[in-house]
Amino acid sequence: MSAQALQSRGLIKVTKRRRQWDAKLTDKGQLYLTTSVTGPRGAGGEVPGAAGTAVLSPHIHPVPRSRTTNYTDQLLEELAANNNHLVKAIESGPHPVNWASRISAARQSGKIPRTQELRGKHTYHGYEIKLADIPAWRLAELTPITVRARLIRPHPVVAALQKHPQRMGLTESVYNRALRLIQALVTAVESKGYTTSLGPTPDTPPPRHRRQAAPHFTITAQDESIDVLVLQEQDHSKHAPTDKERADAEKHTWMRIPRFDYTPADRLRFILRGGTPHRGSEWADLDTRPLEDQLAEIAHEVALRSEAAEHSRHAHEQAQKTAQQNRENAYHLAHAAHTHAYRVQHLGTQTDAWHEAKRLAEFVTAVRDDAASLPPGQEKTEIEEWLAFAEAHLQQLTKAASAPKVPSPPHPNRADLEPYLATVMPSANRAQPRPQSQQDQRPSVHT
Template identity: 45%
Template sequence: MLTEAGQQYLEHGSQPLEQPRGENTAPPPRAKIQSSDMAKIENSGTKAALPLPVQRTRPLPRKKAKTVTEQLLEELAEAGGRIVKREASGRETEKWPIRVAAARRSGKIPATKELHAGWCNDGYEIRLVDTPAWRFAVLPPVPVPARLTTPHPVVKALQAHPQPMALTKAVQGRAFRLIHALLTATQKLGYASAFGTADSAPAPHRRRNGPPHFTITAQGQRCDFLILQEQDRTEHIPTKKELSDAEKHSWVRIPRYDTSPAERLRICVGGGLRHRAGEWADMAACPLEDQLAEIVQEVGLRGEAAERKRLADLEAAREKRLQWEAAMRRAKIDFAEAARVQHLEAQERAWRRATGLAEYIGALRIHAQTLATGPERDGAEAWIAWAADHVERLNPLNGTLRLPEIPEPRASDLQPFLHGWNPYGPGY
């Protein structure tokens, strides 16, 4: 008789697990086998392959999809650090500035790399470049004096005004000390400074358009400085008069916010090629005193960039003049060659004309011999003699054959041979 363990072995190919005593557990469901089939299995004495029960398996974990930033960085690495996005759909291309900004915030860009992007003629250009060395430079702090005993001359000029830079009394002293520290630090580096204006301050939305309060010049690059006082904004509570006027007149607009001068300052720097930033402001964790070193470095970086540009412009101008001079030499050679060709073609035309006239004079001589002796024949022979002499002078083969003398070309003579260059100089 087939035991329960044998039945388990035939059905599942393994012995049943021993159940702990005291536990009332139901046996696992078994596949039903017909009694006639079981009898055949027992009588045959051989093991028959029985269908195994379907076992449930856990699905394989899905591979995490790559983010847009990861895809962008991989694409840049495969393209050598530069790609240009030019999708057929304009809406798709417009998404890339947002994606680049998200990639910069993601923290996945290596510390030694920077992500640059901008529009170009071909589309939206994205570049992964090496971080410049100046970002890793250790900047010495700029000391700010607790009080001004001997202020810088520019600071003295600012102090001479009743309300310099449109600052309130609460922040004027600190602003003077910051300016003094900044000017003193840049003066030690050899930079020049000058007073600008102290009478005005531009509106907050036009910070970079106002006249500078002072300037610092590094390697020929002038940087314009503005010292602005930040404004605190609070919700405006309409007055009864404002509400009444707005109800009576449709053009009356009640302001949403009220502004009041804060004790925070902002330094704006204009002019030259921006590197770190164009504005520095007081922050709770980092006041302007701790940011002066960056401003000093920014002035130096703009000066170095201006010097590099100046040298590059000089080299470009020198190279352009060399190209112009080479073009002028080629133009003079081409002009001389064209003059020789023109002289040769003129000789060829004169020779053909002389040859034709010589044949005609030969015919005249034959005709003159048919004339009777007398005035008519004498006149014909005189005419033939003059014509023969003229043909003799006209034929270039009767003269000295040599290279023609080339006249000194004028500017207009060289213009057709300069291929776009101006004969008066490379700067025209």
């Protein structure tokens, strides 16, 4: 087989430079040597072929394999170089990069650390990608909660639920199991120091309002009340209208024929209300994971909401202390500013008195010189009386101006300090701070 034939089959690549021929094996040629060719290679690089033996150049050597592009490795390397945060431009054209698909592949690659998670979303600036740390509570190993096969020594809450005539709105097929699940849950949370109390347990609400029904019991954890509602799942099937329903719908325009029929299922759902959700707000029976296997998560959710409430309370107390300290500091600064302004004003008064004494002394001297040349009489007597009064007043002015001291202002009231408070503290901080309300969070469904 000739070199040209081998090159045409993609087995080698032949090059010529300065009258020197060189042949290099391609990946396909290397695979051919290892799998398709049998027998020893001849000297000088002979390769047996189907039509005989061809002598090739002794310079034959394998071409280095090109590294296969791995988008997951590239993405993780780029994230590491950019502080685990990227914003990719949204491309247009026939073959744009599907970042959502690449993130999904990276999540399934097993290359992301166990304590981190890859997030991606569309934003105004492009597609945002983050490699974020997973909260510690999501990595916690939970101890399973045992649910007994029989209800023995029921908890007071469970005993009260047993006596309720509506049977919690559950059918016989799931009622006893619901009581055993509640028994296991309240026992687990009370072992952590929490308390439980019976809810209103009203009559069974209509299907469309089941999730808004009053709770069956309440768990109180460090002043945080978490209501628990137990519901029975429902299966629905397409409703077949009856003749009477059709006739009534034709007769009354306001009447609507239901689209589905609902039948109680042998599945349960626990709904938690109150506090800040972490893992979720609803847990339901699954084919591969019944509620018995999820009770530990529900108990952990109660603990997480309790800890969040405690943290919020401490943060609010600290904010109040900080605000109070800021107000006290502001009042101290305002008081000092008021004292300084008072003393500056008094200094101006002293300066005016000094100038006034200096002018009055010159005037008294001039009057005295004029009075010295007057003959005795009524006019001179009146001038001398005036000079005695002026000299006494001048002595007081001179004494006040020549012996200055720092004055102590009177104790200021709120109105006196208000102009100075406006310069050292914003008006929003001068009022008593109110506790910030928790942001409403839409409960998530854990199924």
